[in-house]
Amino acid sequence: MAQRELSLFLNPVVLKPAAEHGSEITRRLAMNKVGRMIAAAMQDKSIRLYDVRNCEEMQRLQDNFLCTSIAFSPKGDIIASGGVDRVIKLWDIKSGSLLGTLEGHTYPVLSLAFSPDGDRLVSSSGDTTLIVWDLEKQQSLHQMKGHKLYVVSADWSPVEDLIISGGIDAMIGVWNPSSGECLALLEEHRTAVQTVRFTPDGQNFASGSSDMTINLWNTEGGLPTAFKTLKGHTAEVRALSYSHDGKYIVSGSGQKEIFVWSTDDYEIKGEGITTGEIDGAEFLPDQLAFVSADGSGTIIRWEIQELSAMLEPFEKFLEEIQNDPELTRKAEHIQKFEYIQTQYSDATLRDKRVFYIMWQCKKALGLLKGKVVR
Numbered sequence: 001m002a003q004r005e006l007s008l009f010l011n012p013v014v015l016k017p018a019a020e021h022g023s024e025i026t027r028r029l030a031m032n033k034v035g036r037m038i039a040a041a042m043q044d045k046s047i048r049l050y051d052v053r054n055c056e057e058m059q060r061l062q063d064n065f066l067c068t069s070i071a072f073s074p075k076g077d078i079i080a081s082g083g084v085d086r087v088i089k090l091w092d093i094k095s096g097s098l099l100g101t102l103e104g105h106t107y108p109v110l111s112l113a114f115s116p117d118g119d120r121l122v123s124s125s126g127d128t129t130l131i132v133w134d135l136e137k138q139q140s141l142h143q144m145k146g147h148k149l150y151v152v153s154a155d156w157s158p159v160e161d162l163i164i165s166g167g168i169d170a171m172i173g174v175w176n177p178s179s180g181e182c183l184a185l186l187e188e189h190r191t192a193v194q195t196v197r198f199t200p201d202g203q204n205f206a207s208g209s210s211d212m213t214i215n216l217w218n219t220e221g222g223l224p225t226a227f228k229t230l231k232g233h234t235a236e237v238r239a240l241s242y243s244h245d246g247k248y249i250v251s252g253s254g255q256k257e258i259f260v261w262s263t264d265d266y267e268i269k270g271e272g273i274t275t276g277e278i279d280g281a282e283f284l285p286d287q288l289a290f291v292s293a294d295g296s297g298t299i300i301r302w303e304i305q306e307l308s309a310m311l312e313p314f315e316k317f318l319e320e321i322q323n324d325p326e327l328t329r330k331a332e333h334i335q336k337f338e339y340i341q342t343q344y345s346d347a348t349l350r351d352k353r354v355f356y357i358m359w360q361c362k363k364a365l366g367l368l369k370g371k372v373v374r
Contacts, residue, residue: 008260008270009310011303011348015055016040018275019297029280029293030079032072038282038291039079040299041067047081049093052284052291055299061091069123071112080121082109088123090135100138104131113156113163115177122163122177124151130165132177142180146173153195159202162219166193172207172217174224184223188215197240206249208237214251216266232268233257239281241290248304250290252278258292260304272302307353313340314357321364333365 019025023044030039037058038050045066049059061079069082078099079091088102088109107126114121120141121133130144130151149168156163156177165173172186172193189209198205205224207215214230214237235255242249248269249261254277260270276295283290288304317340321333341349341358348354362368 006268006270006353007307009305009307009348009351009353010258010260010270010272011305011345012272013301013303013345014298015050015052015291015301016297016299019043025295025297026279026293026299028067028070029282029291029299030070030072031282031284031291032076033074033285034076035284035286037072037076038299039070039072040293041070041081047079047091049079050299052301059093059096061096063089068108069110069112071114071121073114074116074118078118080112080114082112082123082125084108086125088112088121088133090138102131102133102138102140104140104143105129107150110150110152111154111165113154115156116158120177122154122156124154124165126150128167130154130163130173130175132163132180142177144173144175144180144182146182146185147171153193155196155198155205157198157202157219158200160219162202164196164198164205164207164224166196166207166209168192170209170211172196172224186217186224186226188226188229189213192236194236194238195240197242199242199246200244201246204246206240206242208240208251210236212236212253214240214249214261228266230261230266232259239278239292241281241283243283243288243290244285248283248288250281250283250292250302252281252292252294254278256294258302270304274298274300310344310348310354311357313343314354314361318357318361318364321361327366330365334367337361337365 025043026040028041045063047061065083065085067081071080082088086105090099105125111124124130128147132141147167151167153166163175163177170189174184191210193209195208205217212233215226216228217224233253235253239252251259256274258272259268262269274294280293291301293299
């Protein structure tokens, strides 16, 4: 991986460790709108609801079929799940009971997204179609056709009556959910479009592909137009999410890479590595942090901090030592140095950028033994 000048530090907090048993592997991830709960579809056919702070299990929904897609309703009272049985199920979060089923697809349901008001739901499937559902009547409104292969991702604009979809046919579909009309099929990617996500204001969206790129699209003034291609991943882009203010995009790949991009200059500002292929990434709606799930079963909350803020306490301390060249206060300095380290996690202290400034502090304090190998 090429060396980059990074300005963000990603501090990983493991909420759920790698699975010890196959049943504990996470296959899908979703977050509710207030960012307090995540849902993980598991290999044992359950959907588990966790507290995003500590991964305490809050509810468990048990299905008889493997879940292939999940979504929270905007009100946060319902979870929709789609499975290999081709059925969409609506679950009551508090009781865990099944509220209803929606049937119409002929292949597994691969993606789900609620309308902003929560009255409708769009599903996409391996049968190459999308269906818009009326949730009160629990019946289909439109079956939308245009893709040639599996439709693996769909998202509903937060501000407009507009749906986007991504398919294995490398096309992005643009749809009017009220009429069911296909407004456009966009063909900017060379291979499968694995994920599509709107910005919080709905003015743009991003698409991630097996061609290892992310395309950014503008939706204002008619049909969407591509205005930027982001390159950096070394495998298919499997997950995308925008921060609540739209300033950052997190992307995850099949090569276990996590990148955080700035929407100011569209450069990678932070990066991390997971233990398995990324299955999902979701920004918290009220803070600069996101949650990832990967093929090992690990769920991680990533706290994003400015690198300058991370290094500042050590840099100020180094300056303090340099102002005392005779080390007349060495014992006091060492005590302060040890205290500063306690304010950081072990993972943070192992980061090469933090490690280097610590090495400089130790050198200035005369704590290094033997010859330093460069």
